[in-house]
Amino acid sequence: MAVDEPAEPAGARPGCGGLLTVLGCDGSYPGPGGAASGYLVQAGGVTIWLDAGPGTFAALQLAADPALVDAVVLSHEHPDHWSDVDSFAVWRREAVPGRPVPVYAPPGLRRRSYFAEDPVLEWHEVEPSQRVAVRPRPLQPTPGPASAPGGGAAAESAGGLRLSFCATDHGPPTLAVRIELGAPSGVDGSTRPALGYSADTGPGWAPMELGPGIGLLLCEATYTGDREGEGRHLSGRQAGALAAEAGVGRLVLTHRRPTTDPAALAREAVEAFGAAIEQAAAGQVHRW
Numbered sequence: 084m085a086v087d088e089p090a091e092p093a094g095a096r097p098g099c100g101g102l103l104t105v106l107g108c109d110g111s112y113p114g115p116g117g118a119a120s121g122y123l124v125q126a127g128g129v130t131i132w133l134d135a136g137p138g139t140f141a142a143l144q145l146a147a148d149p150a151l152v153d154a155v156v157l158s159h160e161h162p163d164h165w166s167d168v169d170s171f172a173v174w175r176r177e178a179v180p181g182r183p184v185p186v187y188a189p190p191g192l193r194r195r196s197y198f199a200e201d202p203v204l205e206w207h208e209v210e211p212s213q214r215v216a217v218r219p220r221p222l223q224p225t226p227g228p229a230s231a232p233g234g235g236a237a238a239e240s241a242g243g244l245r246l247s248f249c250a251t252d253h254g255p256p257t258l259a260v261r262i263e264l265g266a267p268s269g270v271d272g273s274t275r276p277a278l279g280y281s282a283d284t285g286p287g288w289a290p291m292e293l294g295p296g297i298g299l300l301l302c303e304a305t306y307t308g309d310r311e312g313e314g315r316h317l318s319g320r321q322a323g324a325l326a327a328e329a330g331v332g333r334l335v336l337t338h339r340r341p342t343t344d345p346a347a348l349a350r351e352a353v354e355a356f357g358a359a360i361e362q363a364a365a366g367q368v369h370r371w
Contacts (some may be wrong), residue, residue: 101126114341128297
């Protein structure tokens with residue numbers, strides 16, 4: 084049976100697969116009043132917390148009931164992408180005891196968590212080329228002012244989500260991810276466009292490694308072209324060029340370092356991409 088879509092949220096961009104809410108998007112560390120990398124993905128009856136940098140659990144509580152999180156997906160072990168998982172674990176101990184949440188992460192990250200052996204989290208190591216299916220779980224919402232639109236769902240299908248991973252060009256093992264509905268949602272059997280997330284990467288990785296049909300690419304762009312080569316990250320120019328080569332539908336830049344000029348970053352990304360781009364901002368909602 085089809086699930087009714089919620090009303091269009093304020094600030095949502097056009098799309099048709101699901102919702103992507105930006106919880107935090109600062110690169111390498113949170114800027115004043117900001118938060119590091121973290122995103123809420125809602126589609127197919129599933130809610131996924133994608134990366135959990137510092138400040139993102141506070142933002143998540145404003146965007147949705149944390150009890151509705153079906154899975155946490157972490158791209159790599161740098162703390163600006165995962166450290167709020169420990170705060171989430173403390174919250175779940177008090178609010179929803181006895182119901183572990185799956186955490187999908189590359190090898191090496193689990194041991195860095197204070198809750199590596201705590202049953203409140205159910206850790207799964209993920210390798211490049213691995214695929215994971217996340218299915219809707221029984222809802223156990225907790226009292227509070229915020230709840231996920233549509234009870235944690237934001238799509239026409241309640242068949243869950245499929246995640247496909249690939250390694251990026253970064254220091255520790257780092258995984259980009261492709262997210263798509265778990266079952267065809269068109270009446271003709273066609274599938275919706277996919278959401279792609281680059282995680283952190285240098286130019287040795289390309290979005291085309293996520294496969295065709297990326298409707299929205301959430302891609303890191305840490306600094307401007309004059310700083311290329313300083314670290315294993317992308318400039319706005321590089322992100323735009325790689326996204327154009329991969330033929331993605333829309334490009335949303337994230338992980339901008341707080342000291343990077345957003346206007347300069349946007350100019351070089353637009354020129355390289357050959358079309359308008361968007362820059363992630365905390366609280367922003369996109370449809371994909």
